[in-house]
């Protein structure tokens with residue numbers, strides 16, 4: 001199954017999860033809040049990759065009421081829920097695949113949570129370069145996401161993705177923190193820091209475009 005087909009499978013998965021999504025993700029609210037808490041104080045223009053129903057944006061608009069946020073998400077049902085939120089008129093919604101949609105440019109920050117752990121390392125390199133390119137000079141990339149605890153765990157999930165994908169409705173393939181950092185460095189990010197969050201299988205990784 002190629003990347004396009006896998007991403008369409010994700011779209012179906014999240015479209016079908018819509019009725020229980022917010023309830024299931026309630027326990028992740030602290031990880032989502034960290035995004036807004038770690039932004040630079042003068043942040044205005046933000047891109048949120050895989051915003052889903054917009055849970056991380058609830059806190060973000062409390063802290064940054066004047067923010068201008070663009071979101072890209074492949075699931076139309078998730079975005080339909082986002083459009084019901086009281087801050088929806090401050091959000092530009094783009095329904096589509098990260099690998100196909102234009103990101104725009106000149107963002108102060110790109111944020112993402114729980115949305116980027118389904119890609120192979122070579123696919124992440126393409127995605128992270130696209131993120132790098134859409135940021136303004138010194139812009140920030142904040143990703144709070146699932147990580148693998150070991151190389152073996154990463155290798156196992158990537159093996160399943162490559163060889164047994166038909167057995168899964170949904171498969172997570174998080175990379176280790178070390179591999180995440182290595183890819184960020186390869187595309188040019190600097191000042192890369194990873195911190196623990198309240199979920200042991202998650203990390204917040206903060207990186208900068210540089211001046």
Ligand SMILES: C[S@@+](CC[C@H](N)C(=O)[O-])C[C@H]1O[C@@H](n2cnc3c(N)ncnc32)[C@H](O)[C@@H]1O
Nearest residue numbers: 007014050051052055073074075097098114115
């Ligand atoms: C687990 S949800 C996270 C939603 C939100 N960030 C949150 O933390 O509640 C992952 C989101 O990423 C979106 N997504 C996954 N793969 C995508 C892709 N290739 N392109 C665009 N969106 C994608 C899904 O549709 C889904 O809404």
